[in-house]
Amino acid sequence: MSLAFSEILDVTIRSLYVSGLATLLSASWSIPAAYLLSFRRRVGVLEAVVESLVGVPTVLLGLLLYMLLSSSGPLGFLKLLYTPHAIIIGQSILITPLIISTCYRALRVVAAPYLELALSMGASKSQAMMLILRESAPGVAASAVMGFSRAVGELGIAMMVGGNIRGSTMVLTTAIALGVTRGEFEAAIILGIILLALTIATAVSMKILMGVRAL
Amino acid sequence: MITIKLRGVWHRYLDASSWALKDVSIELGSDEIILVAGHNGSGKTTLLKIAALIYRPTRGEVAVDGRDFWMLEEAEKIMVRRRITYIHEKPVLMRGNVLENIMYPLRIRGLGREDAAMKAKMVMRELELMDLADKSAKELSAGQSQLVAIARALVAEPELILLDEPFAHLDSRKSGLVAQALQARMRNGVGIVIASHSRGELPEGLEPDRIIVLEDGRIRETRC
Numbered sequence: 001m002s003l004a005f006s007e008i009l010d011v012t013i014r015s016l017y018v019s020g021l022a023t024l025l026s027a028s029w030s031i032p033a034a035y036l037l038s039f040r041r042r043v044g045v046l047e048a049v050v051e052s053l054v055g056v057p058t059v060l061l062g063l064l065l066y067m068l069l070s071s072s073g074p075l076g077f078l079k080l081l082y083t084p085h086a087i088i089i090g091q092s093i094l095i096t097p098l099i100i101s102t103c104y105r106a107l108r109v110v111a112a113p114y115l116e117l118a119l120s121m122g123a124s125k126s127q128a129m130m131l132i133l134r135e136s137a138p139g140v141a142a143s144a145v146m147g148f149s150r151a152v153g154e155l156g157i158a159m160m161v162g163g164n165i166r167g168s169t170m171v172l173t174t175a176i177a178l179g180v181t182r183g184e185f186e187a188a189i190i191l192g193i194i195l196l197a198l199t200i201a202t203a204v205s206m207k208i209l210m211g212v213r214a215l
Numbered sequence: 216m217i218t219i220k221l222r223g224v225w226h227r228y229l230d231a232s233s234w235a236l237k238d239v240s241i242e243l244g245s246d247e248i249i250l251v252a253g254h255n256g257s258g259k260t261t262l263l264k265i266a267a268l269i270y271r272p273t274r275g276e277v278a279v280d281g282r283d284f285w286m287l288e289e290a291e292k293i294m295v296r297r298r299i300t301y302i303h304e305k306p307v308l309m310r311g312n313v314l315e316n317i318m319y320p321l322r323i324r325g326l327g328r329e330d331a332a333m334k335a336k337m338v339m340r341e342l343e344l345m346d347l348a349d350k351s352a353k354e355l356s357a358g359q360s361q362l363v364a365i366a367r368a369l370v371a372e373p374e375l376i377l378l379d380e381p382f383a384h385l386d387s388r389k390s391g392l393v394a395q396a397l398q399a400r401m402r403n404g405v406g407i408v409i410a411s412h413s414r415g416e417l418p419e420g421l422e423p424d425r426i427i428v429l430e431d432g433r434i435r436e437t438r439c
């Protein structure tokens with residue numbers, strides 16, 4: 001495979017773009033869902049279902065998406081298969097249970113006391129929501145970081161609905177898999193180090209941004 | 216002047232098997248100090264949170280100035296809630312420094328940062344909190360946190376203040392400061408409701424006009 005520097009950069013940027021967008025997309029529905037869930041008293045069954053979906057195999061989700069997006073599938077007319085968009089959709093679905101679950105845990109702790117505080121101060125519903133999200137911000141941000149780490153590190157979806165096309169849908173994980181298949185371990189290790197550095201850098205920069213001095 | 220009437224109020228928490236409040240009917244209003252006394256688990260906190268319009272009772276009516284609060288439109292509820300403040304037994308403080316915490320009720324009422332800071336500092340001087348203005352609220356001691364929570368409630372200039380065990384973490388000097396601040400508000404027509412185990416826990420000079428004794432969720436007696 002012997003990847004050139006420009007190609008390593010291209011794959012890295014694509015991984016960031018695809019998984020970053022997938023995280024943003026997933027967060028846009030997962031955080032509101034977790035917020036609503038944090039005010040429900042009886043969520044035992046729902047919580048168990050969401051938590052069990054956190055570990056859903058990526059190849060299974062990749063297979064389902066492949067069947068949906070293939071030309072003979074119900075969404076084949078969208079012509080999304082083997083495009084970065086297919087990977088973004090797949091990864092955003094994949095990380096939804098993870099973001100909901102971790103975000104819910106962060107919100108659940110602060111939701112009740114801060115809602116009471118907001119109400120006792122005469123806050124409106126939106127002001128109360130802002131307060132609760134502000135107080136749980138590190139936890140909410142951590143859930144997004146975890147979602148990103150899971151997305152950028154997954155292989156099944158990127159391979160099955162992305163197709164690992166050089167210059168188009170090849171991301172870090174699929175490039176590593178290809179390197180190993182071809183016996184090009186040096187390139188695979190370099191890409192692996194980049195992948196690891198990326199996930200650590202994301203977590204560290206998020207903590208710095210949130211002002212959490214736990215480093 | 217605000218009047219809150221609880222009529223035949225019963226309250227049970229969702230996962231609880233017993234009632235926290237049983238058939239409570241009382242009237243709370245401006246211009247007096249009311250002590251709600253009782254042992255742990257007698258229903259003091261539940262009663263205060265219902266009177267503070269935070270909890271909706273399972274049964275019964277909560278009327279504010281003659282109108283059923285829980286039947287009001289959302290916008291009206293916000294306006295009514297802004298006339299009352301409740302101070303938690305365990306102070307709930309926000310991220311940020313002490314000044315920002317105390318400014319919060321003013322900021323959500325639309326006051327500009329400078330005006331809010333000016334008003335907040337007036338209350339902070341009263342409670343001798345100026346030295347803590349820039350300190351992170353998460354680094355405060357229990358007593359300091361309680362004082363900040365009280366300052367945050369006072370700055371909103373409510374007509375009725377409900378305090379849940381406000382002196383539990385305060386030394387006698389700080390308790391005296393809070394008592395003075397509350398008395399000053401009462402002289403201006405503000406109603407004060409304090410939940411405490413007994414009258415003996417109130418600092419000197421803070422004489423209740425009425426004592427409501429709760430036992431096992433019911434009003435056992437009312438003394439004037």
